[in-house]
Amino acid sequence: MSNIISSYINGNHRTTIYTDGTKVKETGYYVNEPGPKGTRVNRWVETDSENFIYEAPENITIKITDFCNAGCQFCSEGSNSATKHADLSKLLPMINSFYPGLEVNITGGNPLAHPELITILGILKARQIIVNLNINQIHIKENKDLIKKLIDEELIYGLGITLHDAHCKEDFKFIDKLGDRVVIHVIAGILNRHDLPALQGRRVLIQGFKNTGRGKVLFEKYKKEIEKNISWLQKKIPALHSMCKIINFDILGFKQINPARVLHLFDVPSDSVYNIDGIKKRDTVGNIIVPDLYIDMPNMEVSISVDMPKENFHKITGQETISELLNISTL
Ligand code: SF4
Secondary structure (H helix, E strand, O other), rough: OOEEEEEEEEEOOEOOOEEOOEEEEEEEEEEEEHHHHHHHEEEEEEOOOOOOOOOOOOOOEEEEEEEEOOOOOOOOOOOOOOEEOOHHHHHHHOOOOOOOOOOEEOOOOOHHHHHOHHHHHHHHHHHHOOOEEEEHHHHHHHHHHHHHHHHHOOOOOOEEOOOOOOOOOHHHHHOOOHHHHHHHEEEOOOOOOOHHHOOOOEOOOOOOOOOOOOHHHHHHHHHHHHHHHHHHHHHHHHHHHHOEEEEEEEEHHHHOOOOHHHHHOOOOHHHOOOOOOOOEOOOOOOOOOEEEEEEEOOOEEEEEOOOOOOOHOOOOOOOOOOHHHHHHHHO
């Protein structure tokens, strides 16, 4: 039976997160009223609402570095070894507004290369933040001890590993020892049939192909092949659905693959479900209805998603609370 990791009120609803990863969101509020023997108790009152309304973000993705020596041709961030790490002391004022149960994804560049990674993860753990770290398989070999430490000391809750070499038995032997909280990230347009056996029985996140950074150059050069690979992946979704433990999609992956239609769940254009460019951020009276925040620390910018067009990014000082940042991102 799974236990509750955290339960908190955000806007018009309560969010409860369980140890098996289940998240339950219910609209309502607590009433504090007289209880037995002169005590006071909180009673939950359910309400009906069209949208979840947010006063603070529910998920935050924080890019902590642009540094990376892997040189992937599809790198949407254009990360390279000439760029510097973000100064994470600038995160500290913001972290004071983090609440227990907030989900934080740490990304890069190569976040394992950041010299302050363990310090910042320790601070987040002390505040009961649920941290997921995103790395690339290419960095496993040189960081095995560090990765093991992060998991053993519960400095991270989950680990996302972007597939680099589906045939490297040594890496997958190591991954298999890390437990059930590893998710293999694959990129639509890059994933091909030779990679499929490595995904058998695993948790998989399908990310969309990002036409930014070096990914833009690659797309211009190999547009036909990338589009062909995306169409192939669309056809393979039912097979992946059966062979993987769980498959999930990021917003761009959902848009490019449209799994709901492929799996005959419901037949609508993916744009009408997740329209990144025209995503609705507020309801008719101005309440915030998006739960996500993306913070680019090296460039000190914020948006609701890494996939938003550049004009939707806003400069920040690092002194803002996360509620203020969500407000700025949704204006
Ligand atoms: S995709 Fe990831 S591993 Fe590859 S260069 Fe970019 S940051 Fe590095």
